[in-house]
Amino acid sequence: MHQTRLDTDRVRAARRIMDPAFLDTPLYRCEALEPGLGCAVSVKLETANPVRSFKGRGTEVVASRLADGGSRSAVCASAGNLGQALAWSGRGRGLDITVVASRSATAAKLERIRALGARLELVDGDHEAARERAAAIARRDGIRLVEDSLDIETCEGAATIGLELVDAAPSFDAVLIALGGGALATGVGHVVKAMAPGTEVICVQPLGAPAMTRSWRRGSVVTTDTTDTIADGVAGRRPIPAVLDDLLLVADDAVLVREPSITAGMRMLLDHAGLVVEPSAALGIAAILEDRARFAGRHVVTIVCGSNVDVDAYHRWVGGTDGRSTRVRNPKESR
Numbered sequence: 442m443h444q445t446r447l448d449t450d451r452v453r454a455a456r457r458i459m460d461p462a463f464l465d466t467p468l469y470r471c472e473a474l475e476p477g478l479g480c481a482v483s484v485k486l487e488t489a490n491p492v493r494s495f496k497g498r499g500t501e502v503v504a505s506r507l508a509d510g511g512s513r514s515a516v517c518a519s520a521g522n523l524g525q526a527l528a529w530s531g532r533g534r535g536l537d538i539t540v541v542a543s544r545s546a547t548a549a550k551l552e553r554i555r556a557l558g559a560r561l562e563l564v565d566g567d568h569e570a571a572r573e574r575a576a577a578i579a580r581r582d583g584i585r586l587v588e589d590s591l592d593i594e595t596c597e598g599a600a601t602i603g604l605e606l607v608d609a610a611p612s613f614d615a616v617l618i619a620l621g622g623g624a625l626a627t628g629v630g631h632v633v634k635a636m637a638p639g640t641e642v643i644c645v646q647p648l649g650a651p652a653m654t655r656s657w658r659r660g661s662v663v664t665t666d667t668t669d670t671i672a673d674g675v676a677g678r679r680p681i682p683a684v685l686d687d688l689l690l691v692a693d694d695a696v697l698v699r700e701p702s703i704t705a706g707m708r709m710l711l712d713h714a715g716l717v718v719e720p721s722a723a724l725g726i727a728a729i730l731e732d733r734a735r736f737a738g739r740h741v742v743t744i745v746c747g748s749n750v751d752v753d754a755y756h757r758w759v760g761g762t763d764g765r766s767t768r769v770r771n772p773k774e775s776r
Contacts, residue, residue, distance in 0.1 A: 445627065447593065449631070455594075467484070480733075484745055497526040516575050517587040518541045519540050519542050522674055541562045543570065551563075572588075591684060599629060615742075616640055621650075630692055643728065650665075662682055662685060699731070707723040709723075710722075725744065
């Protein structure tokens, strides 16, 4: 395999500087999900930690290296989860953290960022507008701009999930990974392809936010003008070229799923696994729902990557139609 930007030895080193609260997260076979999905399903639960998402793995590495280097401040753009994680990791190391987010971001995520002591600046527009504002603050104040997925620490932090997966027994036929900016997919994908190359790495993105998937298919960056999905954590419009280059090396497939499949996946995780998850965390289940034949008879693992969700919105989503229409395979154009 050609080399990604990641290094497996650095990934192992990243484990040694993380708070143990983010390590060795639950991984278990969830048999209650299997009758409705037609395959063996294991869950890697990345919500049982202080920030309720996988992002803390990466921010632990970022914040540790910033503190070791004498930095005292950093800024990031976030849809919510990265901001919470950087605020938590920064607080423990005496860093001043500024988070820029869209005014339309999930209220529960914004409230938690404030509660963790970060300075929060809200902007009009979407996440791309927040990225532009965060970059402007970094230039103005001469501080570190933390860019999720571009900064290798965020990818190698996420890659520690991959180490835990490949150490599991039995091995898996496929791993389903939510695809947004790419830190989780490239991190886990790098380790899986290096250490368990027979495992299929499948990235999953909403049809309403397809930029990275379209870019992977074309082999070059494709941007979109808008996004339209409840999965705000993966709703980017402008893929980062260096991250796409890594993804092209480690992903076996990238698929798009519809909104009804995402909410059906959320409902299944609640009803059959007792898990309240945000939409991005249900993408793996959504992918199985839309293509049962592909996964029939296989053992797959899905990474449940976050549970920071607005309660009222969650009840609206999981209280809708039962989603059984997602038994029909997604149209070929949307895969």
